[in-house]
Amino acid sequence: MAEWPEGAPHPLLLIAELTYRCPLHCPYCSNPTDIGASKYTDELPAEDWQRVFREAADLGVLQLALTGGEPMARKEIVDLTRTATEAGLYSTLVTSALPFPKRRVEALHEAGLDHVQISFQHADPGLADEIGGTIAFDRKVKAAALARELDFPLTVNCVLHRRNIDAVDSIIDMAVELGARRLELANTQYHGWATVNRDALMPTRAQLERGEEAVKAARERLGASLEILWVLPDYYEELPKPCMGGWAQDAALVQPNGDVLPCQAAASIPDIAIDNVRDKSLREIWLESEMFNAFRGTDWMQEPCRSCPLGRQHDDHGGCRCQALALTGDAAATDPVCQFSPHHDTIVAARREADDPEPAEPAPFVYRDLIPQ
Amino acid sequence: MAFTRPKLATGVRLHRDKVREQDVLLFPEGALVLNETALEVLDLVDGERTLDDIAAVLSERYEGANVKDDVAELLDGIGERGLVVEADG
Ligand code: SF4
Ligand code: SF4
Numbered sequence A: 001m002a003e004w005p006e007g008a009p010h011p012l013l014l015i016a017e018l019t020y021r022c023p024l025h026c027p028y029c030s031n032p033t034d035i036g037a038s039k040y041t042d043e044l045p046a047e048d049w050q051r052v053f054r055e056a057a058d059l060g061v062l063q064l065a066l067t068g069g070e071p072m073a074r075k076e077i078v079d080l081t082r083t084a085t086e087a088g089l090y091s092t093l094v095t096s097a098l099p100f101p102k103r104r105v106e107a108l109h110e111a112g113l114d115h116v117q118i119s120f121q122h123a124d125p126g127l128a129d130e131i132g133g134t135i136a137f138d139r140k141v142k143a144a145a146l147a148r149e150l151d152f153p154l155t156v157n158c159v160l161h162r163r164n165i166d167a168v169d170s171i172i173d174m175a176v177e178l179g180a181r182r183l184e185l186a187n188t189q190y191h192g193w194a195t196v197n198r199d200a201l202m203p204t205r206a207q208l209e210r211g212e213e214a215v216k217a218a219r220e221r222l223g224a225s226l227e228i229l230w231v232l233p234d235y236y237e238e239l240p241k242p243c244m245g246g247w248a249q250d251a252a253l254v255q256p257n258g259d260v261l262p263c264q265a266a267a268s269i270p271d272i273a274i275d276n277v278r279d280k281s282l283r284e285i286w287l288e289s290e291m292f293n294a295f296r297g298t299d300w301m302q303e304p305c306r307s308c309p310l311g312r313q314h315d316d317h318g319g320c321r322c323q324a325l326a327l328t329g330d331a332a333a334t335d336p337v338c339q340f341s342p343h344h345d346t347i348v349a350a351r352r353e354a355d356d357p358e359p360a361e362p363a364p365f366v367y368r369d370l371i372p373q
Numbered sequence B: 001m002a003f004t005r006p007k008l009a010t011g012v013r014l015h016r017d018k019v020r021e022q023d024v025l026l027f028p029e030g031a032l033v034l035n036e037t038a039l040e041v042l043d044l045v046d047g048e049r050t051l052d053d054i055a056a057v058l059s060e061r062y063e064g065a066n067v068k069d070d071v072a073e074l075l076d077g078i079g080e081r082g083l084v085v086e087a088d089g
Helices: A046-059 A079-084 A102-110 A125-134 A137-149 A165-178 A205-224 A280-288 A290-294 A321-326 A343-355 B034-042 B051-061 B070-081
Strands: A014-015 A061-068 A088-093 A117-122 A156-158 A182-187 A227-231 A250-256 B006-008 B015-016 B022-027 B031-036 B085-088
Touching: A014 A046, A046 A250, A046 A280, A061 A079, A079 A088, A079 A102, A088 B051, A102 A137, A117 A137, A137 A156, A137 A165, A137 B006, A156 A165, A165 A182, A165 A205, A182 A205, A205 A343, A250 A280, A280 A290, A321 A343, B015 B034, B022 B051, B031 B034, B034 B051, B034 B070, B051 B070, B070 B085
Parallel strands: A014 A061, A014 A250, A061 A088, A088 A117, A117 A156, A156 A182, A182 A227
Antiparallel strands: B006 B085, B015 B022, B022 B031
8 A cells, every 4th residue: 555645644533424314303413404315315335334444444543433313224234333343443333222122232242343322312201302303212221221231331422402401410310320331411513403403402601500510510429430521512612622633633424425524514615525435445535635635734724823822723723614614604714612713703692692591482493304305 | 449350341442553553442432552561461451360460470571570569550540541440259
């Protein structure tokens, strides 16, 4: 194989979105809003996924997320997992646990699946099902028990927003009861369906502060027995986070049709060609595609990033490109979450709106759906 | 608190990263790069050997040097992250 270009990063993580089919309808889902479009329903054949997993391992990928949509909806999931194991990848099944049949899960265990992550929408069954738009809670509880029975390390994931963030305490208790080793409390990131539902999802500052207190107390109480991840929503920060560890630095995401992106929302950026693993190797795409090179490094930066007063260019990589695009119309602008951005007021305004103590009427959810387009 | 009979926690495994030419400990959503000493110790952690057994093997390898405290400290550090646990019984 040709030599690795000097200084080019090696990816650590491959996010394999195996399908956008999913029995749930979470209004915060980060999948694109046009998941029903024919380009996504033309799913990549299993053999291509298997080749991509091997190529990923050769590029230096260590962690593989088998996700979606609902990855269990792909009937070849066991074979795909086995290939990942053979390639030496550490595999995580990111699942809604619908479906989670015992036979299949045992087969996954045998195929070498390393880790199971199950999403929950709330600790209260009724509210959880209302948020997910499907009767699912009891089946998730059973699935978690099965995962533990088979001795999988279990992560419980709960995306937080206005309608469940006040329940952080009971969500933590639930994770303990389910035997989880990790709990991801991820405040909603405003991509995909979450953008459509931003007004209904964005918590108030007071809610966030209470949530953070609850997490702190629980960490003290539980120690190392449960690792709790708490990711603050960008909107309440003054400096951006490095999106995905920096554009095209650590991660690659493959969509159900084989399109390859540096992050979930990158397809929203217009006028950049998207390469597909049906036409090119993952290596070629990672190293040479227009998409991966568009914002790699720091040369593309504008002011204020170019002469950042804090010299943070290599820490936050200018923040999220997709958020910059969504809020300023320019994907190469400084992420408006940054206090130095001339567009920071858009963030401040969104916060103020969310902080309105009595919104006239709580905004209704627009549920994720596969509307054929 | 030193381990008596350590083992890797479920879902934690050693992996040779051929691309970066280093050894890593893989676990849910993470990787820890191991130096040579850590690798040597973790290679011996199997849920069967006691801390004393592990120290004895290494001591023999290094001409009788007393390594028990270092091994205990190293495993404690990794144990704090929940990656090494006490084997049952
Ligand atoms: S966020 Fe909800 S709707 Fe979206 S893929 Fe996950 S379970 Fe399905
Ligand atoms: S100006 Fe750019 S590099 Fe500096 S903190 Fe803001 S986003 Fe980061």
